[in-house]
Amino acid sequence: MKNFIYxxxxxxxxxxxxxxxxxxxxxxADATKVLLHYGGQSAQRSGLLDSVKExxxxxxIDFIELGGVVPNPRMSLAYKGIELSKKENVDLILAVGxxxxxxxxxxxxxxxxxxxxxWDFYDGKAEAAAxxxxxxxxxxxxxxxxxxxxxxxxxxxxxLKRGYGHDLARPVFSILNPELTYTLPSYQTACGIVDIMMHxxxxxxxxxxxxxxxxxxxxxxxxxxxxxxxxxxEKPKNYNARAQIMWAGCVSHNGLLSAGIDVEDWxxxxxxxxxxxxxxxxxxxxxxxxxxxxARYVYKEDPARFAQFAVNVMGVTNDFRDQDxxxxxxxxxxxxxxxxxxMPTSISELGYNLTEEQIxxxxxKCCFMGQRTIGGFKKLDQNDMAEIFRRAR
Numbered sequence: 581m582k583n584f585i586y587x588x589x590x591x592x593x594x595x596x597x598x599x600x601x602x603x604x605x606x607x608x609a610d611a612t613k614v615l616l617h618y619g620g621q622s623a624q625r626s627g628l629l630d631s632v633k634e635x636x637x638x639x640x641i642d643f644i645e646l647g648g649v650v651p652n653p654r655m656s657l658a659y660k661g662i663e664l665s666k667k668e669n670v671d672l673i674l675a676v677g678x679x680x681x682x683x684x685x686x687x688x689x690x691x692x693x694x695x696x697x698x699w700d701f702y703d704g705k706a707e708a709a710a711x712x713x714x715x716x717x718x719x720x721x722x723x724x725x726x727x728x729x730x731x732x733x734x735x736x737x738x739x740l741k742r743g744y745g746h747d748l749a750r751p752v753f754s755i756l757n758p759e760l761t762y763t764l765p766s767y768q769t770a771c772g773i774v775d776i777m778m779h780x781x782x783x784x785x786x787x788x789x790x791x792x793x794x795x796x797x798x799x800x801x802x803x804x805x806x807x808x809x810x811x812x813x814e815k816p817k818n819y820n821a822r823a824q825i826m827w828a829g830c831v832s833h834n835g836l837l838s839a840g841i842d843v844e845d846w847x848x849x850x851x852x853x854x855x856x857x858x859x860x861x862x863x864x865x866x867x868x869x870x871x872x873x874x875a876r877y878v879y880k881e882d883p884a885r886f887a888q889f890a891v892n893v894m895g896v897t898n899d900f901r902d903q904d905x906x907x908x909x910x911x912x913x914x915x916x917x918x919x920x921x922x923m924p925t926s927i928s929e930l931g932y933n934l935t936e937e938q939i940x941x942x943x944x945k946c947c948f949m950g951q952r953t954i955g956g957f958k959k960l961d962q963n964d965m966a967e968i969f970r971r972a973r
Contacts, residue, residue, distance in 0.1 A: 581790050581840035588834050590727045591753040594827070596819075598757045599717050602632050602674070603639035605753045609713050611672035614643040615665050617685045618676045619650070623719065628760065632676055632717060644668050649677060652734045652741065652856050652863070653684040655699060661688035662698060665712065675716045675751075678768075679723025679775075679863075682716050683731035686749040689714050702733055702742040711748035717755045720764060721826040722772030722864060724779055724833025726754035734857060740945065741857035743849075756830070758822035766813055770921040771864025773809040773825065777802055778867045779832040782846045784889065785957045787882060791840040795888075798837050801828050802893045806917060813921055843956035848874050850954045851968060854942045861930050868923040869930055873972035875911045878958040883907045885957075927973045934973040939966050 593601055606614060614636060616629070623629045636643050646661050665673070665688060675685035689712040691698030700706040716726045725731060730745035761769070784798045804824055811821040831837065838844060851874065852866035861869075879886040883903045890896035890910020899906045915925045924930050934942075943966035946954065953959045960968070 581794075582788060582842045584839050584841075586835055586839055587747060588727060588750070588836075589747075590751045590834070592727070592756060592830065593753065594756045596757060596759055598755045599628060599631055599760070600635055602715070602717060602755060603635035603637075603641060605755070606636060606641050606672055606674065606715060607639045609672055609715065609752045611641055611713070611715075613668060613670050614641055614672045614674045615661060615668070615670045615685075615688065616643045616645045616674050616676065617649065617661065617681055617688065618645075618647045619678075619681050620647070622763070623676050626760075626763065628717070628719070629676060632674070643674070644670070649681045649684045651680050652860055653680045653687070653732075655687070655733055655735045658684050658687040658691065658698065658733065661685075662691035665692040671712060673712055673714045675714065676719070678718070678720030678772075679725045682714070682718075682723070682725040682751070683733060685714050685716070686711075686725070686731035687733050688712075689749060690744075690746075699733075699735060701744045701746075702735075708746045708748055711746070714749065714751045715753045715755075716751050717760075718757075718826070719760045720768060720772055721761060721822070721829040722768075722775040724776070724829050726751060726756070727830045727834035730833075732853065739857045741853040743853070754830075756826050758819055758826050761822050761826065762817045764816070766816070767862070767865075767922070769812055769816070770809075770923050771862045772829065773805055773812075773921060774864035774868045774918065774923055776825065776829045776832045777805050778848055778864075778871065780837055781871075781889075782849060783837045783841060783844050785845050785885060786841050786843060787885075787957065788841045788843075794837060794839050794841060797831075799889075799892045801831060801837070804828055806893070809921060845956045847878075847955035847957070847960055850946055851942075851965065854946045855927070855930075857945065858938065858942060859930070859932055861932075865924055865930060868918045868925060869927050870968065870972045872911055872915045872925055873968050876908070877964070877968050877971065878955070878960075879907050879911070880904075881958045886910060927969070934969060939969045939973075942966075942969050
């Protein structure tokens, strides 16, 4: 097991009606004026925003609002939030929504005390030295942003989708009421299931070789998603299924499943970010569309690892005479699961038939215009990226 630091400062308040505690949690974070950040109309129609406002008012905390966050959150709205927060002397950003809202809130939190362009952080030109505190009321189990250090934003100029992570962005508190996910469209639920699983697998597929406890935690989480994901799809108001998925989303991306691992992968995420930038596809669906092609492209780097996944997670019978066959059976079985929950396993199923010119552009942007490789399980250069996009189409 490799050396590691495990840091999770976020206070989790989990369970029914917990959104009513947001005022007290904001007060405990020394907030006096909050930017209430959210997406479209669902939080308003459901009454959640009114409940949050009432809780803030009861504790004497002033607030201003900024709605309009969309999937693959845009920098243009974050810039408005930064300007508003500076003007109004906001001292806490409160995200009410899913990962896109939380990521946008983190971007605003970084940008408010910064004198330059907050995109500098996402573009790798600067590191954050300060950030406003962030709190969250989660309405979609998916990204794990409610406990993680990361956020992903889209710059409309050039349609660049980039991520930035810093411990300053870890929320000071996150409220997780599984009941708030009951009314999600099934497509969003399925996308969240995929994202949670991918956060786990980006860490699981590594070459550390000596992280048994972390491996078994990851495998247990993945099996939980395989069991409860379809239940939540079939019975949206099944509290236990929603609760299992919501907690899994936190655990998948709060750092615990990185403990003792030397190099994580993240290739599937990097590849999907370019699809999201070019086509504005739902993140989870994009991940499902490319993962199988990535897996088949890299599995020979360590067939035993993929065979372990196949047996311990996917329930494949181990073919001791043919490790490759076991590994490939596990990949196929996960793709069948994606299809079961109506997720795509190719880019054409997203509705896009990639041209060679688009593949060239996607791979060029993914390698940061020739400046980087991606992946830890197998290092991928621009040609590798292009080939995976080609196979995934």
